[in-house]
Every structure is written in structure tokens, then in C-alpha cells.
Amino acid sequence: MSINKKVGLFIPCYVDQFYPNVAISTLELLQKLGCNVSYPMNQTCCGQPMANAGYERDTVATTQHFLDTFESFDYIVCPSGSCVHHVRDHAPCIEGKETFQKDIQHKVYELTEFITDILKITDIKGTYPHRVGFHSSCHGQRGLRLASSSELNQPVFNKAKQLLAKFEGLEWVELSRKDECCGFGGTFAVTEEALSVQMGKDRLQDHISKDAEIIIGGDMSCIMHLSGIASRNKQAIKFKHIAEVLNEAII
Amino acid sequence: MNHPVQAAKFLEDKSNAKWHDETLWFVRDKRDLSSKSIPEWEKLRELASGIKDNVLSNLDSYLVEFEKNATKNGIKIHWAKDAEEHNQIVLSILEEKDCKAIVKSKSILTEECHLNLYLEENGVEVVDTDLGERIVQFLNQPPSHIVLPAIHLKKEHISEIFHEKLQTEKGNNDPYYLTQAARKHLREKFLAAKVAITGVNFGVAETGEFVVCTNEGNADMGVHLADTHIACMGIEKLIPKREHLGVFLRLLARSATGQSITNYNSHFRSPSEGKEIHIILLDNGRTKQLGREKFRNSLKCIRCGACMNTCPIYRRSGGYSYGSVVPGPIGSILSPGIDLKKHSTLPFASTLCGSCSDVCPVKINIHEQLYEWRQEITKAQSSINAKSIAMKIANGIFSTPFAYKISGQIMRGSLKILPESVTYSNLNTWGKERDLPELPKQSFKDWYKNKGNE
Ligand code: SF4
Numbered sequence: 085m086s087i088n089k090k091v092g093l094f095i096p097c098y099v100d101q102f103y104p105n106v107a108i109s110t111l112e113l114l115q116k117l118g119c120n121v122s123y124p125m126n127q128t129c130c131g132q133p134m135a136n137a138g139y140e141r142d143t144v145a146t147t148q149h150f151l152d153t154f155e156s157f158d159y160i161v162c163p164s165g166s167c168v169h170h171v172r173d174h175a176p177c178i179e180g181k182e183t184f185q186k187d188i189q190h191k192v193y194e195l196t197e198f199i200t201d202i203l204k205i206t207d208i209k210g211t212y213p214h215r216v217g218f219h220s221s222c223h224g225q226r227g228l229r230l231a232s233s234s235e236l237n238q239p240v241f242n243k244a245k246q247l248l249a250k251f252e253g254l255e256w257v258e259l260s261r262k263d264e265c266c267g268f269g270g271t272f273a274v275t276e277e278a279l280s281v282q283m284g285k286d287r288l289q290d291h292i293s294k295d296a297e298i299i300i301g302g303d304m305s306c307i308m309h310l311s312g313i314a315s316r317n318k319q320a321i322k323f324k325h326i327a328e329v330l331n332e333a334i335i
Numbered sequence: 336m337n338h339p340v341q342a343a344k345f346l347e348d349k350s351n352a353k354w355h356d357e358t359l360w361f362v363r364d365k366r367d368l369s370s371k372s373i374p375e376w377e378k379l380r381e382l383a384s385g386i387k388d389n390v391l392s393n394l395d396s397y398l399v400e401f402e403k404n405a406t407k408n409g410i411k412i413h414w415a416k417d418a419e420e421h422n423q424i425v426l427s428i429l430e431e432k433d434c435k436a437i438v439k440s441k442s443i444l445t446e447e448c449h450l451n452l453y454l455e456e457n458g459v460e461v462v463d464t465d466l467g468e469r470i471v472q473f474l475n476q477p478p479s480h481i482v483l484p485a486i487h488l489k490k491e492h493i494s495e496i497f498h499e500k501l502q503t504e505k506g507n508n509d510p511y512y513l514t515q516a517a518r519k520h521l522r523e524k525f526l527a528a529k530v531a532i533t534g535v536n537f538g539v540a541e542t543g544e545f546v547v548c549t550n551e552g553n554a555d556m557g558v559h560l561a562d563t564h565i566a567c568m569g570i571e572k573l574i575p576k577r578e579h580l581g582v583f584l585r586l587l588a589r590s591a592t593g594q595s596i597t598n599y600n601s602h603f604r605s606p607s608e609g610k611e612i613h614i615i616l617l618d619n620g621r622t623k624q625l626g627r628e629k630f631r632n633s634l635k636c637i638r639c640g641a642c643m644n645t646c647p648i649y650r651r652s653g654g655y656s657y658g659s660v661v662p663g664p665i666g667s668i669l670s671p672g673i674d675l676k677k678h679s680t681l682p683f684a685s686t687l688c689g690s691c692s693d694v695c696p697v698k699i700n701i702h703e704q705l706y707e708w709r710q711e712i713t714k715a716q717s718s719i720n721a722k723s724i725a726m727k728i729a730n731g732i733f734s735t736p737f738a739y740k741i742s743g744q745i746m747r748g749s750l751k752i753l754p755e756s757v758t759y760s761n762l763n764t765w766g767k768e769r770d771l772p773e774l775p776k777q778s779f780k781d782w783y784k785n786k787g788n789e
Contacts, residue, residue, distance in 0.1 A: 100779045102772045107779035123783050136687060138709035174706070226689035234367065235645065235693035237376035261360070265647045269686025274764045276648075276684060278343035281768045282352070283647055283686075312769030 091121045092157035094192070096167045096304070097129040103304050109331040110163045110195060116334055117203055121161075124153045132170035137271045140176050147175040151188050159202065160192045163327045164303050165224020168194040173227065194228055195327055196243045196302060206246055210333035213253030217296030218244055219287070219310065221303035222265050230302065234262045244302055244326055251333050257294045264290075268309040284313045291321060298322045300329055336658025336677065338684040345653045355487060356650040362483070363644040365593025366694070373585070382582050384698035387635035390573050391625060397540040397573045398616065404543025405614060408605035413615045418448035421617050425450060425532070425565060426457055428613055432563055434459070434530045438521075440547070440554035441465040442534025443481050443638060444567045444617060447660045450532075462524040464553040466517055473500050479654030481661060482591045482640035487653050521553070531557035535568035535614070536637070537583060541576045544604040545614065548587060548597040555601050563611045566603065570616050571625075571634040583637060586696035590639035624672045629707045633668045635697040642691035642701055648684055657681060664691035668704040675715055682708035 091114060095107045107123075114121045130150055131143030150171060154160045162168050172189050199205050220242070224230045231242035249256055267273070267283025274280075288310055291299050301307040304325055311323040346352050370376045390397055402412045415421035429437065437454070439445065439461055451461045451472075463472045467484035471477065473496050478484030485493070490508045497503040503516045533554045537546045545566060547554045558564045574583065580600075588594040606612045625631055643649045643663035654662040659670040659678055667681035682705045691701040765771070777785070 095779055102775065104775050104777065104779035104782050108782060111783075123779075123788065125780065125784070125788075136706065136709070138683075138713035140710050141714075222686065222688035222690075226693060233690075233693045235690060237371050237373070263690075265686050265688035265690070267647070267686060269688070272683070272686045276339045276342060277764050277767060278339070278346050279648060279651055279684075280686075282346055282651055284769075286356070308772055309769065312765075312771065315770040316768060 089120065089158035090156070091119045092154045092160045093121055093123040094127065094130075094154065094160050094162035094167070094171075095123065096132075096162065096164045098308070099163065099304050102308070103325070106163055106304055106325040106327055109325070109327040110161070113195075113327055113331040113334070114161065116331070117199065117205065119203075127153050130167050130171050131175065132167050133270050135170060135174050135176075140174065144176050144178065147171075147185075148178055150175070151178065151181070151185055154188060154191075155184075158191065159198065160188070161195055161198045162192065163195045163325060164305070165194045165221045165228050165230060166303050166305060168192055169223040169227035194224060194230060194302070196247060197228065197230055199330075200243045200246055207250060208247055208330065208333075209335045210251045210330075211253055211335070212248070212251040212329060212333040215255040215257060215295060215297045216248070216329075217257040217259060217291035217294065217299045218242070218248070219266060219291075219299055219301040219306055220244070220263050221301065221306045222263075224302050225263055231263070244300070247330060248300070248326070254333075257291065257296045259290045259294065261290055266306045266310055268306045270305070273309055280309070281313060284309050285317075288314055288319065288321070292319065296321065298324055298329075300324050300326050302326050336680070338652070338656055338658075338680040341656035341658065342648070342652035342684070345656055346651065352651055352653075354489070355653060358486065359644045359650045362592060363641070363694075366590055366641055366644065367593075369589040369593040369595065373589070379582055379586055380696055380698050383586055383637075383696055384635065386574060386579050386582065387697050388632065390575065391571070391631060391634055394570065394573070394625065397575060398570060400540040401538055401543055401573055402616075404541065405545075406543070408543045410543065410605065410612045410614055413613060415615050415617045415619070417619050418617075421448045421567065421615055421619070422450055422453040424615050425567075426454065426459070428563065428565060429454070429459055429530055432530055434528075434563075436460040436462070436524070436528055437530045437532055438462050438464050438524055438528040438553075438557040438561070439532040440534065440549060440557055441468050441478075441484070442532065442567055443478075443661060444534055444569055445532065446477055447619065448567075448617070450567075462521070462528070464521055464525070464557055465549070465551060466514065466553075469517060469521065470496060476655075477660070479662065480640060480643055481638050481663075482643075487655070525556050525560050528557065528561050530563045530565060531561035532565045532567060533558060535566050535572050536587070537580060538568055538573045538614075539575075539577050539580070540573050542604065544577070544602055545572075546580060546584075547601050547603065548584070548599065549601075550592075550594075550598045552599045555599055558601075558603070562609070563613070564603070564606070565613045565615065567615050567617065570618055570621050571636075587637055587639050590641040590694070590696040620673050624669070627672065630668060630672060630704055632699055633665065633672075633701075633704060635699055636665050636669075637697055639696055641694045641696065645690045645694040646685075647688065647690070648686070652684070657684070664701045664705070665699070668699075668701055668708060671708050671712065675712065679712050682706075682712060 099106050131146035134143050171192050178185050220231050226233050232238050232240045266287040267280040307323050413424045454461050463469050470485040479487040494508045498505050501516050501520050533547050535545045536548045588597040642665050646664050649663040659666045670678035685705050687702045689702045
């Protein structure tokens, strides 16, 4: 299961600060899967929040910095669909370095797609005796196509489910609205506060009404928003990032 | 118009907002079932998108071809550069026919031109004959949705309106009863009107004909009883050939309501004896939009409304929260091109979830254009003085300062030291209905360093 390549760990700034366990789990998981992983210490925010707020042009320096930081790796892996989507598809073009930038962009992967598409592991053995709901982040799902989208007439797939569903004891919850947005949306969470919160409440309710015990997500930003609402309303449902679950459950 | 303010207002009535969300989700669900019953659905979308791309790249020649063929068929073509010209043309035809009352079937384009108001000011009675449109017209409201104009109203409310306007029985909410009352009322209007106005769904360049799609048959009723038919058409409504209708008609109804086909797809080619057909071709900012490379393909829209039904924002904020003629995702990429300042909050009324782009039958990259409009709006910020939005956004929890602050650990520090009330007043918008995550003892970076890595 091991690959002889250098994997650079790309940890979103808010994960670094608020959810170190997600980053630790990602690191440990990749190591368990046989990767040679390291974390370049001088990485910073990738610029995604600014770009989505309409300031893409102000992220040239950040983007340049990202390219320099991760230049020497064969793969760059990140436990966030949203940040990968930004680096790959939205980061401003660095003039004069177009090919260099393209090369690096092609090496950036979200964690689950790295496992299923590059490591080609689809059958991880493990135990996770819980009833779980999965929250697909929209940027991961429709941006990176980590799962089929309910609007399209296409074969159904979900890379996270591919990895989780075979765990012993794990019960997968089917939601009424399979891939509705949770309402986080970066700055949207603040500029459209009322809508954001309502969307989050509705999303939570879908999981709760199906008796999900734990909501697993691929993006901590969505989870931060959902868990913030659940905690305020004293809802007992728990939250995990998929890296934590895979790392805990794997034998 | 400020979307966040309007949305918050809409959400105050929780049960109504929930009902609105569920009603539109029901339509989206029907669309899903219907689109998934056709194995070649994605191919159809691809084709439709390609045909429309071709139209937009060759719009000039298709327009000339259309004019030539329509004229040959005995149709009178008029060109209008903006709403004012459009309305003047309509009025001049009405004056020539000495017509003081018209019937009109659903047309977003005439809403865009505020034709009703203009004609009424000039002494012409306008009756919208689509049931939903008639209902909002009774209330003096614009449509709140481009396919389902009165979707924001419950049947109890409609019953009240009809009781007042059409003297129906008080408290009788039976949809059949109410529809019959509207039918009777509209029939009189149909019979009296000498001129009927319709919109246009598709204009066929090769034949000079045009197609109008309605579910109620009201366009046909109006047109066939009147002596003169005025068809108001945006210049982007063209398709090259009649055979292309096979692609678009299959997509349109399924996307709009989940029906396999709209009930009435009426083809108009040439006027019958003694009657007249006029087509007004309207620009009103469309060529400008065509010139904007990043936003051009918004003109591919066939007005099916699917992006509204799927949008988690639209469903929970209602059509009026957008303050634009076309609401919802497509409205949010069309309207800033018309008035950037007025509509500057619209591209931000989205989480960029991308559902609109995946649902769109002509594959408009709606959410990517929302992203691009954000870039334009922040650039124009000083000239449009949109401080309130842009500054708020810049100070938002995940934007520039915050992102940099947390990477500098200031945020973590202050969160630990300050009492909850103070952090919540700093981050008060986030904290109104959400808790912040509990702070870990150390960041990942610190953990990694402590493990002996540098
Ligand atoms: S943008 Fe697409 S989905 Fe929205 S109304 Fe137009 S055609 Fe329909």
C-alpha cells in the first residue's frame, strides 16, 4: 500500500488553529496508508476566503507563496474540498509562471480523492459501530466532483462513502435532501446571517430526523457552522471530520 | 435593495418560509424524477448549450435571417434598443388600432420594460391572463418567480383576493372553484381585447416563426380572438433551426415543472387573413452583456426557473428579496450587468454551492459567474460607494483580516482571554445563533513542532 512519493500536507489555516486533531488525523492516516508525509511549516492561508469575498486579485502573493511552499512535493494533500477547489480552480494566474502553476495545481488533492484515485484504495478494513450521516461540502461535491450531484443524470457515487461504508458496524443514513448546502458559504455565514443559520438548522434537522448519531464531514468549515448551531441549541448530535473517523476506525 | 435585510424579513415568518422552501423543493423533486427518466438528459443539455453558444457567437447574422424570413411571412418586425423604445412601439401600434384594452400572456420581458405601468399611464387597460400573473396583478405586485408568478401566495390568500376582486364566496379556498371564477372573469377580457401581447420562448431563424409555451392556453386564446398580435422578444431568444426545438422543448418543461412537455407549444408563422402579427426585438442591455466575455453565456437562459427552485437561498428568501425583475441565481448574474450599484448584494446572496449550474438545462455556469461578479463589484466599490457591503464582507469572519489574524494567532489568544460576551460582540454576527468551536490547547503547527519537526 505504500507509495514512494513525497506527500506535502496542506492544512487550511482554520483547521490548524481550531481543529488540530483533524490535521493530526490526516497526517497519521496518510502515514498508515504508507505515504511519506511532511508538513511544510511556513504555509499560510491559501486565499480562498478572500477570493470568494471578491478579492481574488489580492491573493496573488498568497498564491505565489503556496506554489513556492509546495513546489518540491509529488503530491499535495488537504483535508478540505473547499481549499483544494480554490487552489486548483480559482487561484489567480501567476504571470510568467503559468506552466509551473499548472503543474502544481495538478498535484493538489483532497484527502478522500487522494485515497481513492491516487492510492487506489477503496477497501479500508476497520470498525466504526455508529449511525452516521455524511455532509458533503458543496465545493468538494460540485466543485471537485467528490460525489455525484443530485441534479445530474449520472451514475451515483460518493468517494467518502466508498471509504466509510464497509466499516464494520457503520450504519449509513440516507438523507431526504441528499446534497443541500448547509449555509456556511464563507463570508455568507456573516453577511447573510439569517439565511445561513436557517439553512444550517434545516440541514441538521435532516440528519437528526433520521437518527444520525454523528455527522461526518469533509470540510471543517461546514462542520464548524453546523456544530455551532447544534451546540447553541443543545442538540446532542456529534461531529467528526472524515480524517478522524478513518484514522480511528482503520485496523 | 439589500438582499440580507429582505431575506431576514422573509425568514421572520418561520412557518411561511418553511412552506415556501418545501413548495419549491417539491417542484425541484418533480424535475429530478422527470429528467432522470430520460437517459440522454445530459446529452440534451450539452446539445442545448452548444446550440445557444452558436447563436450567441453569430447573433448578428441569425437576427438578420430571422427578420428576413419573418418579413417574408407577412410579420412586421420592429427593433427596440431599450425598454422605452419598446414601450413606445407597443403604444404606437395600440394607438393605430385605437385599442384601449389589451390582454397579455406571461412575458418576463414586458415586466423588464415595465410595460403595464407605461400603458396604464397612457390610458390602456392591461389584463394579464396567466392565472398566477393575474393574481399578482390584482395585488399590484410583480411576479415573484419567472415560471410560477404567485408561488409565494397560499390558496387561502388567493381566495381572499378573489373574494374582494371577483366577488367569490368568502372563505371558499377550493382551487377548482377559484380557477373557474378566474376563467369566467378572464373570458370577458379575452372577448373584448382587439390586441393581444405575448412573449416569445423561441424564434426560429431559418423559418421566421416563433414559439410560445404556456400551460393554460391563455396566449392562444388571446391571440386568436384579437386582430393584432404583438410578440415581445429578447434578441437572444433565437435558435437556428426548427429541428432544434426538439432539444429545447424537451428540456424546458422538464426543467421548469417536471412535465414532459408544456401543455401548449404554439407556433406562429404568419398572420391569418385580415390580422396582423408584430414582433418587437428588444436589446435593452443584451448586446452589452454579450460583450462581457465572462458573463456572455448568461444570455443562453431559456427562463425555465429551475435554478430558482433548486436554490437554497431563493427557497428561503422568496423572489421579492432580490428586488430584480428576474430573481434567483440567474437574476443575480443578469441584474448587476444592468445596474451594478442597485444589485450589488445579489452576487453575494449565494454560498456558491453550484446547484444552479448543475440544474440548468443550458449549462450556464451560474455560480462561477456569481464569483466573477463579486470580483467586479469589489473593484467598482469606490465608484459605486458600496462600502456597506464590501466593507462588511472584508470584515467578515473568514475574509482578509480574520484569516490573517487567526494565522497570527491573535484570534486564538483573544478568544482564550476575553469573556464570552466580549468575543461575541466582536464576532457578534457569527455568535448570534452559533457557538464558536472550543479552543484547543495548541495549534497543529505547534503540535508538529513539538514532535521535533521543523
Ligand atoms: S439560468 Fe438555466 S436554470 Fe435558470 S432559468 Fe435560465 S435556463 Fe433555467
